[in-house]
Amino acid sequence: MKWYSALAIAGTTQAALRFGCSTVSIQRLDPLVEPGQVPSAHVHQIVGGNAFKPNMTGDIGEQGTCTTCTFTEDFSNYWTAAMYFKHSNGTYKKVPIMQNAALPNGINGGMTVYYTQQDFNSNGNQKITSFKPGFRMTVGNPTIDNSNAAKGRAGLRFVCLTDKNTRFPELPDFPTKPCKGGIMTVHHFPACWDGKNLDSPNHQDHMYSTTKDAFSPAGPCPASHPVRMPQLAYETLWDTAKFANMWPTDGSNPFVLSYGDKQGYGTHADYVFGWKGDSLQRAMDSSCMFQACENGKPLKSQNVAAMNKCTVKSFVNEDIDSWLPRLPGQAM
Numbered sequence: 001m002k003w004y005s006a007l008a009i010a011g012t013t014q015a016a017l018r019f020g021c022s023t024v025s026i027q028r029l030d031p032l033v034e035p036g037q038v039p040s041a042h043v044h045q046i047v048g049g050n051a052f053k054p055n056m057t058g059d060i061g062e063q064g065t066c067t068t069c070t071f072t073e074d075f076s077n078y079w080t081a082a083m084y085f086k087h088s089n090g091t092y093k094k095v096p097i098m099q100n101a102a103l104p105n106g107i108n109g110g111m112t113v114y115y116t117q118q119d120f121n122s123n124g125n126q127k128i129t130s131f132k133p134g135f136r137m138t139v140g141n142p143t144i145d146n147s148n149a150a151k152g153r154a155g156l157r158f159v160c161l162t163d164k165n166t167r168f169p170e171l172p173d174f175p176t177k178p179c180k181g182g183i184m185t186v187h188h189f190p191a192c193w194d195g196k197n198l199d200s201p202n203h204q205d206h207m208y209s210t211t212k213d214a215f216s217p218a219g220p221c222p223a224s225h226p227v228r229m230p231q232l233a234y235e236t237l238w239d240t241a242k243f244a245n246m247w248p249t250d251g252s253n254p255f256v257l258s259y260g261d262k263q264g265y266g267t268h269a270d271y272v273f274g275w276k277g278d279s280l281q282r283a284m285d286s287s288c289m290f291q292a293c294e295n296g297k298p299l300k301s302q303n304v305a306a307m308n309k310c311t312v313k314s315f316v317n318e319d320i321d322s323w324l325p326r327l328p329g330q331a332m
Contacts, residue, residue, distance in 0.1 A: 015128065015283055016117060017230075017299075018290045019070035020103035021047035022110040022307045026082060026094075028316045028329055031056040032136055032203060032270045039316040042259040042329050043082040045097060045236065047110045049075030049274050050312045059133035060274030066310035068110060071299045075274035078113055080187065080236055081142070081267070082258040082320075084327060085243045091323040095238045095255065098182065101164035108308040111237075115230035115280070129193070129227050130281035131273040138203040139189045140268025142259050147173065150265040155188025155211040155233070158264055164237060170213075174253045174264040178244045182237055183255070187269035189232040192221035203270075230284060234269055260330050 025046045028039035036055050046052055049064030056077070064075030083095040097109040117126050140156050150156070150172040157170035161181030175183060190209035197206035210219035211231075221228050240255060248254050256262045282298050294301035320328050 015115075015286050015293070016289045017071075017115040017283060017293055018102065018112065019294075020099060020107045020110055020112055020307070021067075021069035021078065022108040022304075022310075023097070024048055024050060024052060024068045024077075024310060025312045025314065026320065027314050028318070028320075029054055030079075030270065032138060032272060039318070039329060042257075042327070043094070043320055044079045044258070044270075045082045045109075045111075046077060046079040046312075047113075048077040050310055051075055051274065052077045052312050054315060056272055057134075060272055061133060061276040061279075064274060066306075068108075068307050068310045069113065070294065070301050070307065071279070072302050072306075073276040073279035073300055075276060077272045077274065078111065078234060078269070080111075080185065080234065080269045081261075083183075083185075083238050083240075084256050084258060085240070085246070086254050086256050086262075087246060087323070088248050088254075091325060092256070092327055093243075093323050094321055095240055095243070098164075098237045098239045100235060100237055104304050106304040106308070110307075112235040114233040114235075115284070116233070117228075117231060126228055128230055128284040130275070130278070130284055131229060132198060133273065134198040135273040136199050136203060136271060137189060137207050138268060138270050139187055139209075140266065142257075142261065142266040142268055144266040145263075146265060147263075150263075154213065155186070155209070156267050157186045158267075159184040159186065161237070172265070174255055174262075176251070176253055178247050179240060181241060183240045185234075185236045185238065185267060187234045187236075187267070189269070189271060191218060191229050191231045192225035193227040193229050194225045195227045230280070232271060256327070258327055258329075260327060 030040040034040040049067045051060050051063040061075050084092045099107040100112040160175035160179040163181040188211045190207035192208040194206050200206040208225035286298050
């Protein structure tokens with residue numbers, strides 16, 4: 001079935017979502033890339049619905065009972081590799097995350113999630129087709145190990161924060177100096193769908209990216225992937241500033257992603273769709289933007305206390321928070 005068959009006669013709208021999700025779990029699970037494997041290869045920072053578990057199949061929107069996201073109809077899961085600080089004595093400490101400046105106070109870490117039509121700055125005026133039950137995808141590749149390849153992957157960037165409102169410049173790798181306000185990682189997902197497959201063997205081929213530089217409208221979708229879906233993006237703010245007085249004396253970058261990446265070239269993120277019913281499509285068909293989409297206009301929302309209350313159990317019994325002799329799952 002081609003879900004996009006009605007697009008030719010459908011009108012255009014101007015919806016854009018930006019909302020916070022508190023942390024639902026931090027553990028070594030990856031039900032998308034390593035389904036059923038407990039533990040997975042490296043630690044992930046996870047937000048969203050409480051249906052998150054080693055195997056995730058079917059309509060996730062009908063399986064969750066709570067969510068750490070602002071919108072109570074969103075049981076999707078969003079995750080990235082965790083970040084660690086490597087001390088000069090060789091031990092590692094997990095870097096905590098902090099809420100974005102645009103979000104309500106009190107959110108337990110988490111990340112900022114965007115569903116937009118063209119960029120972070122404006123709505124756009126295209127017809128946007130929601131993701132479907134069972135849809136999933138990844139962006140980025142942890143095996144990328146060189147600067148040229150990282151520079152060519154538009155939308156996967158780091159920002160050295162002066163404060164939480166800093167957005168430029170965007171870097172393809174870790175900043176090389178202490179950042180007063182922390183480090184932000186940015187993950188733009190591809191927004192052009194082939195119209196047929198909810199997933200693909202590498203979790204990427206069913207989608208096509210036309211992402212350009214930050215705050216720039218994406219290019220048109222190609223004939224191979226003709227369906228314009230929401231431009232999904234994550235902003236994650238890492239509180240690296242608390243390690244400023246432990247910065248190596250040789251000036252080298254002390255931060256590392258949880259799979260051992262010291263440059264950040266392989267930064268990546270995962271997504272499993274879990275909006276309940278037609279809630280995301282209703283939002284995309286509306287003209288609301290950001291906070292104006294809350295309180296039933298058209299999406300149901302919840303307060304920060306309810307967001308922070310939702311959690312999932314840890315399936316892996318290991319210490320990930322102390323000063324560690326090695327990264328969890330990594331050899332000495």
